[in-house]
Amino acid sequence: MAKSAWEKLLNTLQIRRDYSERPVGLTWRSNTYFIVATVAIGLFTDLFLYGLVVPILPFMLRERVGLPSDQVQSHVSGLLAAYAGASVICSPLAGLLADRLSTRQAPFLLGLTALLGATILLFLGESVAVLALARVLQGISAAFVWTIGLALCLETVGPENLGKTIGSVRHAGHLEWLVLTIVVDLQFHLSR
Amino acid sequence: MFGIGLAVLAIDFIMRVLVIEKKVARKYEAKDPNSVSDLDTTPNHQQDEGHDGEQGNDEEQPLLGSKEDDTAAFKLSENQPKIARLIPILPCLADPRLLTAFLVAFIQATLLGNFDATIPTVGEELFNFDSLKAGILFLPLGVFDFILGPVFGWCVDRFGPKPVAVLSYAYLVPILVLLRLPHEGGKDQMILYGGLLALCGIGLAGIGAPSIVEAGAVVQKYYEANPDFFGEDGPYAQLYGLNSMVFSAGLTLGPELAGELKQAIGYGNMNAVLAGICALTALLSFVYIGGKPKMLKRRKT
Numbered sequence: 001m002a003k004s005a006w007e008k009l010l011n012t013l014q015i016r017r018d019y020s021e022r023p024v025g026l027t028w029r030s031n032t033y034f035i036v037a038t039v040a041i042g043l044f045t046d047l048f049l050y051g052l053v054v055p056i057l058p059f060m061l062r063e064r065v066g067l068p069s070d071q072v073q074s075h076v077s078g079l080l081a082a083y084a085g086a087s088v089i090c091s092p093l094a095g096l097l098a099d100r101l102s103t104r105q106a107p108f109l110l111g112l113t114a115l116l117g118a119t120i121l122l123f124l125g126e127s128v129a130v131l132a133l134a135r136v137l138q139g140i141s142a143a144f145v146w147t148i149g150l151a152l153c154l155e156t157v158g159p160e161n162l163g164k165t166i167g168s169v170r171h172a173g174h175l176e177w178l179v180l181t182i183v184v185d186l187q188f189h190l191s192r
Numbered sequence: 193m194f195g196i197g198l199a200v201l202a203i204d205f206i207m208r209v210l211v212i213e214k215k216v217a218r219k220y221e222a223k224d225p226n227s228v229s230d231l232d233t234t235p236n237h238q239q240d241e242g243h244d245g246e247q248g249n250d251e252e253q254p255l256l257g258s259k260e261d262d263t264a265a266f267k268l269s270e271n272q273p274k275i276a277r278l279i280p281i282l283p284c285l286a287d288p289r290l291l292t293a294f295l296v297a298f299i300q301a302t303l304l305g306n307f308d309a310t311i312p313t314v315g316e317e318l319f320n321f322d323s324l325k326a327g328i329l330f331l332p333l334g335v336f337d338f339i340l341g342p343v344f345g346w347c348v349d350r351f352g353p354k355p356v357a358v359l360s361y362a363y364l365v366p367i368l369v370l371l372r373l374p375h376e377g378g379k380d381q382m383i384l385y386g387g388l389l390a391l392c393g394i395g396l397a398g399i400g401a402p403s404i405v406e407a408g409a410v411v412q413k414y415y416e417a418n419p420d421f422f423g424e425d426g427p428y429a430q431l432y433g434l435n436s437m438v439f440s441a442g443l444t445l446g447p448e449l450a451g452e453l454k455q456a457i458g459y460g461n462m463n464a465v466l467a468g469i470c471a472l473t474a475l476l477s478f479v480y481i482g483g484k485p486k487m488l489k490r491r492k493t
Contacts, residue, residue: 022220029210030217038207045204049197084444088437095433096279099425103216109208116201123194143436150404150432155425156214159408160349163401167345 035156039149040169042108046145049115050138053122054080057131064126075128079135086139094140094147104152111144215425266417280422281411281430290410292480296357297403297435298442299473303364303396305446306466307333311389314459318376318385332386336393337400345401353402353409354482360398361474367391368467372460406481407431 028034057076061067067075098107114137121134150166157165268283276282284290311329315321321329348356367388374385408431415426453462478485 023212025210026212026217026220030212030214032214035211035213038211041204041207045200048200052197081444084440087440088444091436091440092430092433095281095427095430095436098429098433099280099423099427102424104213104429105208105211105216109205112201112205112208116205119194119197119201123197142440143433146436146439147429147433150435151429152213154408154428154432159405159412162408163348163353163405164342164345166401166404167342167348 032156036153036165036169039153042112042145042149043169045112046115046142049119050083050142053138060122060131061128065128065131067128079131082132082135083139083142086136087143090140090143091147094144095151098148098151104148104155107144108148108152111141111148114138114144115141266413268414268418268421272421279430281427281434284411284414284427284431285434287410287414288480289483290407292476293353293403293407293410294435294438296361296399296406296473296477296481298438299361299469300396300399300403301439301442302446302449302469303399303466305443306450307389307392309447309450310454310459310462313454314385318374319382329386329389332390333393333396336390337397340394340397341400344398348401348405352482353406354477354485356398357402357406357477357481358474360395360402361470361477363398364392364395364470365467365474367395368463368470371463402477402481404432404435407435409482 023029057079058072061072061075062069094107094111098104101107118134118137118141121130121137125131125134149169153165153169154162272283307330311333312321312326315326315329319325344356344360371385371388371392374381374388408428411427411431415422450462453465457465
């Protein structure tokens with residue numbers, strides 16, 4: 001059976017599944033450690049971009065949006081709340097959606113798309129409305145990655161090993177703090 | 193800055209595209225009878241365990257009774273309202289074990305949010321720390337959480353979520369009360385405050401895993417008792433969605449609560465209130481997490 005390269009690519013990337021042919025690297029791509037590492041990286045990205053943005057919010061509001069200083073604090077609080085609020089509302093929705101779909105991968109990728117949009121908006125946005133939208137998208141992404149990431153972990157390692165997996169995955173999240181310190185330090189030295 | 197953010201996103205994206213779930217991989221393996229891998233053996237292995245479990249159940253899990261009783265306890269009635277069919281996790285929420293697991297996560301997030309909000313201001317008030325120096329105060333808190341998180345996670349797998357949750361919350365009570373000790377001053381007071389925060393970090397490491405594991409275990413019992421109701425994969429994503437919601441709510445409430453309480457009754461008394469909340473959580477964890485303990489059960493029957 002002759003197959004075009006395009007069809008093979010689709011199967012490899014799991015966009016269209018053809019169960020008669022094994023995609024490239026099936027064994028390692030479905031390896032427990034690889035799946036858990038993917039979830040850990042996902043949580044890391046979420047926390048990293050969160051941590052990257054929060055300290056520079058006041059600066060962005062003052063310099064780029066041009067808010068007067070006495071309005072900055074309340075707008076920072078508002079932008080923080082936008083993230084938390086979006087995350088609170090979207091978490092159960094993400095869970096419901098993920099249980100309806102046959103695969104976790106699609107909503108997991110969807111969450112990342114929201115984060116990409118959020119990051120671009122945050123670094124280009126020049127009004128409070130755009131920044132608020134970016135923070136809402138970031139909250140949606142967080143809801144997806146935490147909800148689906150944990151469900152993926154449970155399905156992969158089984159409930160009897162969930163404790164140490166969660167402990168280790170949260171480990172990766174904390175690593176973000178370390179990397180961020182280095183990045184901010186670097187930024188500080190480079191900008192001088 | 194923007195470049196680093198995009199680079200992290202790119203790595204994440206590649207991994208999320210490449211990853212193949214176990215259940216999807218199993219479908220490929222099923223089509224290819226020549227390949228024998230751990231994927232094929234996993235379901236059989238689980239079934240074997242199930243059979244063994246029925247025989248050895250009384251020794252292994254004396255608290256839970258026989259498997260038949262267990263299933264009956266988690267059986268949901270046939271005629272669920274329409275909303276429960278749309279959102280199948282809803283009937284499980286009546287279970288006190290699950291509610292306690294959510295409470296444990298909520299209090300954990302509230303404590304985290306509280307530390308985030310108060311450590312910088314306390315550092316400023318007591319030692320005139322600016323925001324960069326205040327960041328150093330988070331170090332003892334984070335380091336112990338970082339090192340001990342996996343250790344306590346292993347403990348949860350080994351000894352169950354109840355002892356870890358109860359001991360961690362009970363341990364936090366005196367530590368939170370002691371946070372009123374540091375005064376304005378020099379190095380000795382900074383070391384005292386940092387040391388107490390490190391002790392808090394140990395407690396925070398312990399309360400991370402029990403909630404998620406316990407919630408997963410409870411819902412698994414409902415799923416096993418009602419396989420038709422929850423569909424093919426079970427309601428796990430809904431469960432962790434709710435867990436994430438509760439956690440975010442705690443992270444939002446924590447700083448608010450801290451700000452209000454600290455202003456109204458002072459930092460020391462605020463921590464005393466938190467210690468009281470932790471004591472209550474420890475008690476509820478003792479009663480409900482992982483099923484009722486033996487002595488309470490006997491008293492009832």
